[in-house]
Amino acid sequence: MQLISVVVLDLPQLYQKPSGTELVRALALLSLQPRTFGTTADVAKGPAVQPAGVTRYLTSIIASSLAWLETDELREAIWDAAGARLSERSGRAAMPAMSRMFNVPTASGEEYSLTLHEPSITADNLGMKTWVSSYLLSRRLHSLESPAALGQTATSSTSPRKPLRALELGAGTGLVGLAFAALRGHSATVHLTDLPEIVPNLAHNAALNVELLGTTGATVTTGTLDWSVDPSPLPTEEERFDLILAADPLYSPNHPKWLVNTIQPWLSHGLGARVVTEMPLRDAYLPQVKEFRQRMGELGLVVVEEGEEIGYDDWESADGGALEVKCWWSIWGWSEKV
Ligand SMILES: C[S@@+](CC[C@H](N)C(=O)[O-])C[C@H]1O[C@@H](n2cnc3c(N)ncnc32)[C@H](O)[C@@H]1O
Structure with a gap:
């Protein structure tokens, strides 16, 4: 032809x-x-x-x-x-449906294995696949295991600590949130969220790992949270989260604004509250990363810790080699009590 x-x-x-x-x-x-x-x-x-x-x-x-x-x-x-x-x-092409196993290191040097189902990407649903920054973040989550890393110091000496409330935004297949839940066990509750079309597979993945999550005592829920929609009514301090996780959330011009506008009402006002993100530094998305940084600063959040690391996309380049991706991870906290 x-x-x-x-x-x-x-x-x-x-x-x-x-x-x-x-x-x-x-x-x-x-x-x-x-x-x-x-x-x-x-x-x-x-x-x-x-x-x-x-x-x-x-x-x-x-x-x-x-x-x-x-x-x-x-x-x-x-x-x-x-x-x-x-x-x-950049390689984010449609792939056939598959289930994959991911190993997540724990603080004690063991590994937890999570199984995630990835339907084929039929529309523009990037949340049907697990991306490299999510993989990298899941492997560094164990370093957040200590309460101090997440700023959980308030009232600890006088009252029993309540389970940490964690929220994942744009969870996709759920690797980061599920790994965090498994690592924290009964000391955290984790709510994984995404757009309505992504949530059924996210819930399916939470169910796929029920054995591991049950063994560690983790509490996981899933639901829709669309960054472009303002919450109404606004969440109370009790409903806000101590920790917000987001991996690879920026790929359209509106995303920095929407993401930060979503963090604002949902992040606890406590000084120990943290936002933990990881995202690839792909050329096409650098303006969004810059805008995200700027908007987070305007909200009163500062970087507590950050770094860059190299990961590899899970597809090959045209010449069959591994495709290197530089990723930026960051931990944010309030600059002063709001
Ligand atoms: C590149 S994927 C990353 C998925 C997952 N965090 C990972 O790294 O494997 C971006 C995710 O953001 C979600 N997303 C995009 N726009 C959104 C919005 N307006 N509200 C909520 N989630 C959104 C997508 O559905 C998708 O799951």
Whole structure:
């Protein structure tokens, strides 16, 4: 079959203020299909787009306000699709459904094994897969096991300590929250959250690990928490969380604002409250990471500890080698009592 090949300049250009439909169509054209083993792999659904300039094209869509489009929903859908196309190009492509085992080190040098189901990514649902920063964060969680690391000092000498209340935002397949729950056992309750379409698999993964979680005495719940929706009514101090966890949460221009706006009402005002994050420092998302830092500072949070580490994506580069990813981890606390 003869394929027609188009170049980026054939696609609708932002200076022309293309309609939403034109942009959606162009982004669909840029979708990377998973490799197949069949003989029909060369049968493409549409014209192939030559790769030169595609990343820049996608980044410019993400960075644009798309102000000429009529609705926020349309803008959001286009940013999401552009983010997904970019992700596919950094290897976040559709993969078949699978269950994988992850080993999480404990403070005593043992390891806990968690099994996580990852449905294939059929839409732009990045939460159906486990990402590298989540893996790295799960492996450093044991260093947060001591109460002091999480700032739990208040009232400890006079009253029995209440279980720590932890919340995971954008939990995806749940690796970080489930690992934290297993490590903390009965000394913490962990609520794993994500968008409504992700929560069923998240709940499934909590159920898959019920044996381990039961042995350690962990309490895990799952539910929807959409960062773009303000909580109503606002949570009381009792309902807020001592610890908020988030791995790889920034991949669209709205995410820094939404994430910090979600941390604000849900993080306990106690001085011991902490936010623990880890995220990849991929070029396309560096502006979001910078904005996240800035917004956290404006909220009154400061970095207590931070660092960078190298991880590897769980797919291969074009030449078959491992793809190195630099990730940034950070622990945040209030700069003063709010
Ligand atoms: C790249 S995935 C990371 C998933 C998981 N933390 C990991 O590292 O494996 C980003 C996650 O953020 C979630 N997310 C995106 N936008 C969100 C929103 N508005 N509210 C809540 N979660 C959101 C996605 O559904 C997805 O699970």
